[in-house]
Amino acid sequence: MRAPPTSLAPRRAALAAAAVAAAIGAAVPAAPALALEPLSDGALSNVRGRDGVSFDLNGFAMSGDARVTYTTALGASVYVDHFAAARSDNPLPFSDPYRLDIVPGAPGLADVIKLAFPLNANGEQRWQFAYDWGVNADGVARGNGSVVMSDVVMSGGGLQFSTPQVNDGVAFGAALRLDVGQLALRPRGRDYSGEQMAFSGIHLGGVDANGNFNQTPWAIADVAAQPAVINALTDETGPRLHIGIDWPDGRYGTGAAPAGGLLIDNISFSSPGQPTVDLGSSRIGSMQIQYLDIKFRR
Template sequence: MQSARRSLLAACVALTLAPALALADGLRPLNDSALSDVRGRDGVSFDLNGFSMNGDLRVSYTRPDGASIWAGNPSASRSDSATPFSDPYRFDVVRSTNGLADIAQFNLPQNLNGEQKWQLAYDFGVNADGIDRDGGSIVVSDLALYGGGWQFSTPRTQDGLALGVALRMDVGQWALRPNGRANMAGQMALDNIRIGATDENGNFTGQPWVFADVARQPALVNALADENGPRLHIGIGAPDAQYGTGQAASGGIEIGKISFTAPSGNVDLGSSRIGNIQINYLDIKFRQ
């Protein structure tokens, strides 16, 4: 009996050690060069299930002569995916594939079924030339984002921040309501807006439109100094043939309906579409 127990114990030990010994046999030591190529991935994912915001926040911009414009009283809410955290926002730090600096990348949810839709609104006003007036409200309904996002990195040759931006967006309605967000009288409305990448024939591809890419066509935000002092500078460089095709990405904008609501009746201006847009170069310098 005791001999049988010893045999059973030996068999159990052998079964336990066999996988470990086989695994150890497949291991090999790594030198410093090989270890330096082992990289993790830094990042975070998060979701906004049940997100809703209302408040009396107010942001104003005032010129040196006292004229100002403001926006305030924002509200925002979002419908959610059927399964929480199944399609999150992602922020990652990734290694560049072409030997450039690492890239901080903020990716929007893919939203393939269009379940994530935003409802947004804010008020605005202006005080200039002796006129202090509430301008009304901007109301955005059923805004859906499908992939895309932002990239942040170090410019190759200049100081500042290199940016990449990609966007695919559908909007149910964008409305300017001069009498307040709940009053549709006198509003101007743009319905069924689409923005995204297009092919050579101007057809939407279902992919985000890449306005700028940190490698192929970087955008740049920095400060430039001249005889008048420092200025904020925002630009998009020409397409880079070394790290891309040398061609700017194509995108399109479509508005299904443009309308005005007036006391005498509604005015329908029809639809509008630009099937092929390319940003080959952009250079904006702000004056003090």
């Protein structure tokens, strides 16, 4: 038994409708492609990124034998080498990263590159640092031992970078809240603690009007309110490296330099076979940087 033949009428109707639609589409001119338009400097300055970059240093460690030397015009020099650093962390990588952003500057000023440090509210991110140092002067070359910093905790704060308001160079700001378990000067090397000068329990941060720590970073410099700068200045002897912090600028802040405090829980000296000399604690309740101007001699 054979199936009845399928009617061709519906297919022919569909083909005819498609042909008519194609003819109509061909008769209508296509919309012209949009051309690129030049933007003025003002329009370009309004184009801003929405996202920054976050990065984590969970479990970071480094060491090496690189040396950095500063030599004076008279030939004397000081160096640091064999730098080592390591960080311990909380068990959740990337839970409290560094953040790098480009943000608008104060009115009339350039944009700012902002590096925000981790908040580290529980103090779980702890750094360990060590380096050796020495001098070469008056015909004497001597290694002077090591500097060791243990349990360094940075909580909040960060760095800013921008264009200086005057002159060339790099303007920068810095805010820091720092706690250090111990800073030790060890003349016999980083691994020998039997002879050392130790500063234990160092605390640096912002303070209130009464000189009490207020659990905030100390703004040592700010790119708008009190900018710091690093550049090269030229005088009658030639170019010199210059590092400075300007006076507080009331146009972009309160006009007063932020106050910070410093506390050292204990200062001590120890030597083999000798009793430890304990100098007790030391504190600066409130301090400010009103102006700083450092020029390195050639």
